[in-house]
Amino acid sequence: MVDGFLIPKETAVLLVPIATLILGLVIGWLGQRSGFCSIGGIRDYLLFRQTRLLKGYVALIISAFVFYLIFSLLVPAAIPSFPWCIQDGQLLTAIGGAPAVSAAGVIILMIIGGIFIGLIGTLLGGCPLRQLVMTSEGNIKSLVFVVGMLVGAVIFTAVVSPWIIEVFTAIGL
Numbered sequence: 515m516v517d518g519f520l521i522p523k524e525t526a527v528l529l530v531p532i533a534t535l536i537l538g539l540v541i542g543w544l545g546q547r548s549g550f551c552s553i554g555g556i557r558d559y560l561l562f563r564q565t566r567l568l569k570g571y572v573a574l575i576i577s578a579f580v581f582y583l584i585f586s587l588l589v590p591a592a593i594p595s596f597p598w599c600i601q602d603g604q605l606l607t608a609i610g611g612a613p614a615v616s617a618a619g620v621i622i623l624m625i626i627g628g629i630f631i632g633l634i635g636t637l638l639g640g641c642p643l644r645q646l647v648m649t650s651e652g653n654i655k656s657l658v659f660v661v662g663m664l665v666g667a668v669i670f671t672a673v674v675s676p677w678i679i680e681v682f683t684a685i686g687l
Contacts, residue, residue: 542647550574551644553635619687623678 544550548570555567635641638659640648645663648656 542650545643545647546651549644550647551640553632553641554639554644557636616682616687619682622687 549567550570551567552571552574555565555569555571558564558566559568631642635645638645638655640656642660642663645656645659649660
């Protein structure tokens with residue numbers, strides 16, 4: 515164990531991109547083969563009471579929690595507090611979140627973002643992961659969505675985010 519890590523930093527610099535690429539390819543293949551879509555799973559359950567896609571969504575949430583827990587146990591220095599959202603009994607903002615916005619402000623922004631992703635995903639017929647998979651299958655409408663999502667993220671980070679932080683700071687959130 516070197517400085518709280520199981521492998522030396524020089525080795526990790528090489529292994530992390532390779533492991534990320536392999537994991538991304540596996541997740542993409544599974545998403546393509548299964549037709550996974552979180553919005554589609556909720557839609558199918560509410561309209562038709564079919565749970566096939568919804569089971570995949572629940573499995574995603576459970577597996578993400580389990581692998582996050584395993585990673586935090588294997589590399590304790592990388593994640594100082596697990597779960598990251600609770601420390602000393604207080605709710606913390608997201609990792610990399612704006613320090614000027616309180617936890618309540620971050621939660622409000624997450625709810626607003628979730629509503630927009632849900633609305634846009636429903637109108638387009640799939641969640642962002644499904645849109646990425648359909649883009650790789652050659653769907654032009656999905657390609658436009660993915661490019662728009664990337665451009666929107668840049669615009670939000672450069673223009674909207676500072677304005678929101680200013681407004682939330684002014685009203686005390």
